[in-house]
Amino acid sequence: MTDSTKSRGRGGDKRRKLAAAAAGVLHRQGVERTTLADIAHEADVPVGNVYYYFKTKDALVEAALAEHAAHLAELTGRLDRLADPRDRLKGLVEAWISQSDVAVHYGCPTGTLAVELDKREEGTLDLAAAEVIRGLLDWAESQFRALGMSDPRGLAVTLVSGYQGMSLLANALRDPKIMTDEGARLLGWLDSLTSGEDQRDG
Amino acid sequence: MTDSTKSRGRGGDKRRKLAAAAAGVLHRQGVERTTLADIAHEADVPVGNVYYYFKTKDALVEAALAEHAAHLAELTGRLDRLADPRDRLKGLVEAWISQSDVAVHYGCPTGTLAVELDKREEGTLDLAAAEVIRGLLDWAESQFRALGMSDPRGLAVTLVSGYQGMSLLANALRDPKIMTDEGARLLGWLDSLTSGEDQRDG
């Protein structure tokens, strides 16, 4: 229904469509409860045809993770244009708050995926989501360092941990207020931080 | 769970053994990746015999959740014997820290279960884990109220959210240091709180 041109060039369209569909469905239903038919249906692609683009279901999981990583990179890239690193961090929190309805319904896309993948045996994508989280931690750490904070990595962990915690709780309890309240608390915490100080008790 | 009269046989309480085995295996492997054979094997019970004690797999999931709730109740019950509510809350955080190796390997038992169950459709235990979390929030809220804090529920959410966040991150990154560092931060935060104050950033 989208394109009038069915296969552009090499059919990379369907591959991308499948990846986007996978990102959405896997987030909503979880990896284990999602069938290839679910993803194929969401992407408007015949079930058996999926294997022409992705050799296994795990390849689709990887593609979904890459989608989430790309979204995150786009967001941090936009925030990088802000002059003040503190404003960048606050912009990140505000982005989380603006997406709170998604978090309430399905949790953080990367966080819930990490929980699910961690239950797998070693060497089967069990640490794949960790890479995305680490990328976010690295970015936040850079901002705290630019602000002259003494323990930038620790502050980054506190920030991302705060987001993961509030997303999990809001999702489990189906309570949007947790997102707004805890989000406001994180913003206040960012404002309260002063350069070089050791204050991390927020 | 229901009756103590039902499975009080002389061959050992298999029902309880199955529930305990379910709590452990479901935590480590996740609900969807755990088969009844896994649980039966862990409990040293023949596979087909499981259905004599639990009618469905979901009944075993409920029993596992009840085990986690019981452990939590036992912990808070012990902490209730402390005179100072602040010491009770700090005791809770210290208990979390002492269990950090488990959290690093498999995450918070209730939290990861909540994430997994939330992916289900409505009416299929999708909110079962939320009840256990709510119980913990209620207990923490009582302690903050006893301390004379102005927003006891909000503080309880911040505390439990902090635990869930640090467990998720430590688990995803397989990093025990996150548990000790963030745990220490929570202890410092509890110490910094002063009665009736609105300070939640600090």
Added chain:
DNA sequence: GTCTATATAGCGATAGAC
């Protein structure tokens, strides 16, 4: 390149022997 039909395997659940 695209899609249909099907092979194969594994799991939850049941029937029924003892």
Added chain:
DNA sequence: GTCTATCGCTATATAGAC
């Protein structure tokens, strides 16, 4: 009450027609 054997379903993955 305890356990074995097995059914029926579903989902991943493949073979091969168009």
